[in-house]
Each structure stands twice: as structure tokens, then as C-alpha cells.
Amino acid sequence: MEIRELRYFVALAEELHFGRAAQRLEMAQPPLSRAIARLERQLGVCLLERTSRKVTLTEAGAVLLSEGRAILSAVAAAERRTRQTASRRPRLVLAVKSGTADTLLAKLLDLYRVEPGAVPVDLLLCEAHQQQKLLQNGQADVALLHLPFDSAVGLDTEILRTEGQAAILPASHPLAGRSQIRMAEVTTLPELPMARWPGPGGSYPEGPGAEVRNLTQLFQLIALGRTTAILPESVGTDLRRDLTAVPVLDAPPVTTVIAWPPQSRLRAAADLVRTATRL
Template identity: 85%
Template sequence: MAKLLDGYHAEPGAATVDLLLCEAHQQQKLLQNGQADVALLHLPFDSAVGLDTEILYTEGQVVILPTFHPLASRSQIRVAEVTALPELPMARWPGPGGSYPEGPGAEVRNLTQLFQLIALGRTTVIMPESASNDLRRDLAAVPVLDAPPVTTVIAWPSQSRLRAVADLLRVATRL
């Protein structure tokens, strides 16, 4: 995000960018109702239905564990090993309608909640590798070999004709 914003800001005639930080699965709604002009989505987690997209990058996934957990020192792990941990059920995120899927894992809405619950040994999560860039010292990230890759895209409403959006897209694809 910082690299994209800095690159766009350096462009002649760049428009002011106001950031709208939101909870999981809100980006599509914000684009569709005109509250946002562009959004970063993570496929396959977010829906891009009805939006135009440009791929920015694809990455692997990691499991986030408390550092005291025996698996935290592993160099890699498989999804089946993570989902078989009864002491660390997978965290549950709200869906697009705001309801949580059934299951034993903690209900979370943001990374602050999630990372605190993981540090306390209450839950775990498999997420894009980039989410582990600045982890707290009491958390560890272990690559998950067989987790599907995550593709980050920049998305915008297909009817958009804003020059600022086109300029931002040009910078995003260049970077």
C-alpha cells in the first residue's frame, strides 16, 4: 500500500487519496455504493463479482501460531496438520452479510483481535504470507505448503471513468 501511494503521489497531477480502512469483506460494498473508487482485494477470500480487476501479485500462505506452540519452530507445515489442532481452532471471519460461519474458532473482525487471541493460545489462522511481515514478537509464521495461493488485485467499478483511477491503476501495474 505504501509503495503504491508513494508512487502515485509522485505522478504529475495526482489527485488527493483519502484512505478508507474497513473490516473484512466490506470493500466490494464500498465500491458498489460509490464510497470508494478503488480497493485492494485478496482472491479467493474477497469477491470481485461486478468489478474490474488488475492482478498486483500472488503469494503463498502461512499459519500464524503463538511462539510457545511446538509447531511454531517448524520450517513448513500442511493444512491438514493445522486444521487437526484441537487446542487452536481456526479463527472465523464474518462473511459478506456480517454473520460468522459455524465452528469452534474465535470470531474475529480485525488483525488486532486475531493476533491477541493467537498469542493467548486460543485460535490460529492461515493467511497470506505478507500479513506476517511485521508480526508481534509473541507470534510465529510458518509457511503452509499446500494452501492455495492468494492473489492481490486492485479493483474498481466497471463503469468507472475517473482519470485518477486510471492513473492509479497505471502506477499499480508499473510497480
């Protein structure tokens, strides 16, 4: 099986449409159809069910899609990291969710900057659940994750801190003056339904709360009295004036970790991790 054929199959399996897949791959449809048929002959299995109306994955096709994504991500990561290692001007890419861990991040960057052999660090600001994929496909070298909200499956990690959570409320809300609050008091507010974040697959859970993807969007909706959220207490450090963070007594703790791919051999990434563990 060739990488090119695998790339063709993954595109088709994700699009489930020969025309769209061919357009995405910037090729004609007939060569794509021939490549998929040749791949099925090589493997001796049927990967796709084709009718005049739709294309669906077989059980074997679903397995190859999952494995193929992992393989293509590993290839992309290997290409980038090989170039990075050979570069005369190495750089690190650190993925963080926009608006989170600002104080911790600033301390980490300041401490690493004075380390012997430190290299420039590019920040890759992303949305919920993106860090794991960015590490796996080689777009990022290290990332800050917040457990249990982010997935660290398949990654190496070091714990940086564990903290409580707080409810983010409009400053004018009756509960905003409280010194502490409980989960049930926040999650049952009819006028402020809990915000909904996308899952790893990109889909939102059912519910009346607003759909959000980042903290900037979330904070604006909370200030407008449309939704609320329970977030790590550190998020409230530099909160805008029209919002208030109230500690939630019975909310589960959140652990911030620094994560990296286990196959990484970048010395600069290892130095950044060691620096982070000293915070």
C-alpha cells in the same frame, strides 16, 4: 417508480417492521404504509405479506429488494462521483482491509505520489468483505482485494501479485519453530481451533474457533492461545514478536488485485491503477 419510494421499500424490507423502518427513515408510520401500498398498486404485485405479528417478503418483494439495493447504491455512487469530478480539489478513496498488504500499499502510495497529476489518497480501512460494497455504493473509488477470500463480482480488476499462505501461531507453540507446515497439521489443532471470519452477509460459519473481524483482534486472540489462522505470507512481514508465521506448503495461493467499478470515469483512479500495475 420513484427513488424515494424505492428507498422506503428497501428500508422496510430490511427491517421487516413498519415501526422500525419509519424510525430509520425519520418519518411517521402512516405515510410509509401509504407509500408502500401505492408502490404495490403501481407494480401490480404484492411485495409484502402482512399479519398482526410479522411482515415477510413475497417472492416479488425479494427480487425488488435485491434490485433496489443495487439501484440505490448506483445512485449514491453517481452522486458522489459527479461531485468528485466537478471538485476543484479531487481526492481518491482507497479501501483496504485493516492490517493487510501494508508493504504493497506503502509502495503503491509512494510511487503514485510522484506521478504527474497525482491527487491526495484517503485510506478507508475496513473489515472483511466490505470493499465490494464500498465500491458499489460510491464510498470508495478503488480497493485492494484478496482472491479468493474477497468477491470481485461486478468489478474490474488488475492482478498485482500472487503469494503463498502461512499459519499464524503463538511464538511459544511447538509448531512455531518449523520451517514449513501442511494444512492438515494446522486445521486439526484441538488447542488452537481455526478462527472464523464473517461471510458476505455478516454471519459466521459454525465451528469452535473464535469469531474475528479484523487482524488486530485476530492477532491478540492468537497470542493468547485461543485460535489460529492461515493468511497470506505478506501478513507476517511486520508480525508482532509474540507471533510466528510458518509457511503452509499445500495452502491455495492468494492473489491481490486492485479493483474499481466498471462505470468509473475518474482519471485519478485510472492513474492509480496504472501505477499499481507497475509494482
